[in-house]
Amino acid sequence: MTDVTQILSQIEDGDPSAAEQLLPLVYDELRKLAAAKLSNEKPGQTLQATALVHDAYLRLVDVDKAQHWDSRGHFFAAASEAMRRILVEAARRKSREKHGGNWERVPIEPDLLVSAEATDPLQVLVVNEALDHLAQQSPRKAELVKLRYFLGFTLAEAANVLGISVATAEDDWTYARAWLRREWLRGRPMGADEKT
Amino acid sequence: MTQLPDSDSAIFQAAVMLEPEQRTAFLERACGGNSRLRDEVESLLRAHAPNDSFLQAPLVAMTTAQPASQRPGTMVGPYKIREQIGEGGFGVVYVAEQEKPVRRKVALKVIKLGMDTRDVIARFEAERQALALMDHPNVARVLDAGASEGGLSSNRARHVPSEAFLAATTRPHRVAR
Incomplete structure (x- = not known):
């Protein structure tokens, strides 16, 4: 088994390939934990991404070894990306069902997760795409959105992970939210804007 | 000022x-x-709409009715899954059965959902080509590669992926010589 602590230390040392190795490990662990947590639950139970990710951190990272450097920052960056993929995939699946995708989807992975009940899955997909554009322009703001939207971190927690002040995080959030909302409104069918 | x-x-x-x-x-x-x-x-x-609900609540995940994980009998393209025999970071390998045009067992590697980024797909394609070039009794032979039907749900969600898969002969020693 690959040592996550060691990969985190390689990221800290500036090894660019290390982050790539981390993502699938964190992704697998999150899915596994989610499956374990949900296996005894009734359909419709919600899952708190924040708790899940903290569990994954404790399980995968040797906290004593990793305490001297920014292991949490690197780990949560990978975790927010992994959670993003899990949730976006769930939204894709849901939107396909909703919009009469007449293809039969082959459920290879556990069919555990769908996106928040109140959220239009299409909105999740549009935000997901727009987030990549935002990341090109303002990587830090995109990271903040990932931590808050996909991991459910509070503003203060996210600011801490990103190493910025809460006030800066608040400014970033206001901007990023307006930016993404603009993209969402742009892509909507004509006449749908007024309903928001 | x-x-x-x-x-x-x-x-x-x-x-x-x-x-x-x-x-x-x-x-x-x-x-x-x-x-x-x-x-x-x-x-x-x-x-900018401070009172709008947009992005105000984090996404949460919910359970669906039944985990459909690796259900034997699931069809991927023309292959029917029997059992999982391996798992890597990006893909899962199954023993699967092909019925048409010939009946045989194959090893089926499927990219995990959510891991189907362009990079991973490219790596998968490189693996397919590398295997296809090799013709040796100890190397699995590629039989087929493709994408199961994912389909487009709407013009907005244009990147709806399908499941990429790679089918190869099962164990190398089973390759007819």
């Missing part, structure tokens, strides 16, 4: 703090004759 902010994000931040009726005059001064900058900030201000 101190120096005016000059980036779109700084101007936006400052404008958000103002009463709506003060914004026009502020933008006039902050953007000068830069109409592109002004359009950008104005479009952001229009999209």
Whole structure:
């Protein structure tokens, strides 16, 4: 088994390939934990991404070894990306069902997760795409959105992970939210804007 | 007055703090004759809606009825899954059965959902080509590669992926010589 602590230390040392190795490990662990947590639950139970990710951190990272450097920052960056993929995939699946995708989807992975009940899955997909554009322009703001939207971190927690002040995080959030909302409104069918 | 902010994000931040009726005059001064900058900030201000629910609550995941994981009998393309025999970071390998045009057992590697990024697909394709070039009794032979039907759900979600898969002969020693 690959040592996550060691990969985190390689990221800290500036090894660019290390982050790539981390993502699938964190992704697998999150899915596994989610499956374990949900296996005894009734359909419709919600899952708190924040708790899940903290569990994954404790399980995968040797906290004593990793305490001297920014292991949490690197780990949560990978975790927010992994959670993003899990949730976006769930939204894709849901939107396909909703919009009469007449293809039969082959459920290879556990069919555990769908996106928040109140959220239009299409909105999740549009935000997901727009987030990549935002990341090109303002990587830090995109990271903040990932931590808050996909991991459910509070503003203060996210600011801490990103190493910025809460006030800066608040400014970033206001901007990023307006930016993404603009993209969402742009892509909507004509006449749908007024309903928001 | 101190120096005016000059980036779109700084101007936006400052404008958000103002009463709506003060914004026009502020933008006039902050953007000068830069109409592109002004359009950008104005479009952001229009999209800024503090009371709207957009992104206000984090996404949460929910259980669906039944985990459908690796159900034997699931069809991937023309292959029927029997059992999982391996798992890597990006893909899962199954023993599967092909019925047409010939009946045989195959090893089926399927990229995990959510891991189907362009990079991973490219790596998968490279693996397929590398295997296809090799013709040796100890190396699995590629039989087929493709994508199961994922389909497009709407023009908005244009990147709906299908499940990429790679089918190869099962164990190398089973390859007929």
